[in-house]
Amino acid sequence: MTSSVSIARRGMLFVVSSPSGAGKTTLSRRLLEADKDIDISISFTTRPMRPGEKDGVDYSFVGENTFLRMQKDGEFLESAKVFDNWYGTPKGPVMTAIEEGRDVLFDIDWQGAQQLAEVVRGDLVTVFILPPSRQALFERLKNRAQDSDEVVAKRMSQADHEISHYAEYGYVIVNHDLELASRQLLAILHAERLRRRRQTGLRDFVQSMIGEDGA
Numbered sequence: 025m026t027s028s029v030s031i032a033r034r035g036m037l038f039v040v041s042s043p044s045g046a047g048k049t050t051l052s053r054r055l056l057e058a059d060k061d062i063d064i065s066i067s068f069t070t071r072p073m074r075p076g077e078k079d080g081v082d083y084s085f086v087g088e089n090t091f092l093r094m095q096k097d098g099e100f101l102e103s104a105k106v107f108d109n110w111y112g113t114p115k116g117p118v119m120t121a122i123e124e125g126r127d128v129l130f131d132i133d134w135q136g137a138q139q140l141a142e143v144v145r146g147d148l149v150t151v152f153i154l155p156p157s158r159q160a161l162f163e164r165l166k167n168r169a170q171d172s173d174e175v176v177a178k179r180m181s182q183a184d185h186e187i188s189h190y191a192e193y194g195y196v197i198v199n200h201d202l203e204l205a206s207r208q209l210l211a212i213l214h215a216e217r218l219r220r221r222r223q224t225g226l227r228d229f230v231q232s233m234i235g236e237d238g239a
């Protein structure tokens with residue numbers, strides 16, 4: 025029978041970005057289902073709630089005055105205007121999770137990823153999701169049926185610019201087959217947890233083993 029050995033490690037900030045509609049929210053949800061040791065960062069936004077979304081679950085929905093006050097008071101780890109709305113990552117929950125050695129998942133855009141890179145560097149893992157084609161991206165946005173034609177057109181018009189940032193990311197996944205892309209994302213998470221520098225308890229673990237008598 026096997027039993028697992030627990031070695032202390034640093035938590036990481038696991039960022040997933042993509043052009044709108046490529047599937048990062050879908051993949052993020054599947055990652056949370058598949059791995060219970062990662063928490064999602066719930067962003068604040070001034071965007072109107074979509075059908076089916078819940079306040080405090082998908083986002084914390086706030087008015088622009090509240091958002092700008094929070095931004096001024098330094099309550100965000102990063103924040104950016106995306107498609108005419110404000111989005112921001114609240115500092116508190118992320119810092120607590122990292123201090124406890126837990127991993128945090130971020131569904132944020134390239135501007136947010138750049139800002140996080142300035143703050144955390146070594147604890148940051150970045151994944152960019154590409155659609156299999158431009159046509160597939162358009163169809164996913166249309167079929168999601170949660171945004172007006174005008175909003176879909178705006179997101180498509182910015183897709184090229186968003187895609188141009190793919191080279192700033194450590195990993196890139198083409199989300200053609202959802203099952204495969206989900207497995208690939210999970211594999212990145214698992215491999216990154218095993219990086220030697222993240223395993224802060226390794227030294228003690230190895231020392232105790234070397235010091236053991238017998239065998």
Ligand SMILES: Nc1ncnc2c1ncn2[C@@H]1O[C@H](COP(=O)(O)OP(=O)(O)OP(=O)(O)O)[C@@H](O)[C@H]1O
Nearest residue numbers: 042044045046047048049050164168199200201202
């Ligand atoms: N591999 C896939 N094949 C087909 N449809 C997919 C695939 N992945 C995601 N979808 C669908 O594409 C639509 C867009 O996905 P999702 O909402 O996850 O995109 P997103 O990148 O989070 O977009 P946004 O940035 O606008 O939030 C959804 O309806 C989702 O079910």
Ligand SMILES: Nc1nc2c(ncn2[C@@H]2O[C@H](COP(=O)(O)O)[C@@H](O)[C@H]2O)c(=O)[nH]1
Nearest residue numbers: 067103104106111112113131132133135136
């Ligand atoms: N920089 C940040 N970007 C964020 C954050 N939360 C979400 N996002 C990105 O905004 C767009 C649009 O999202 P949608 O839910 O309105 O479709 C998408 O690229 C998200 O990744 C955030 O806190 N900071």
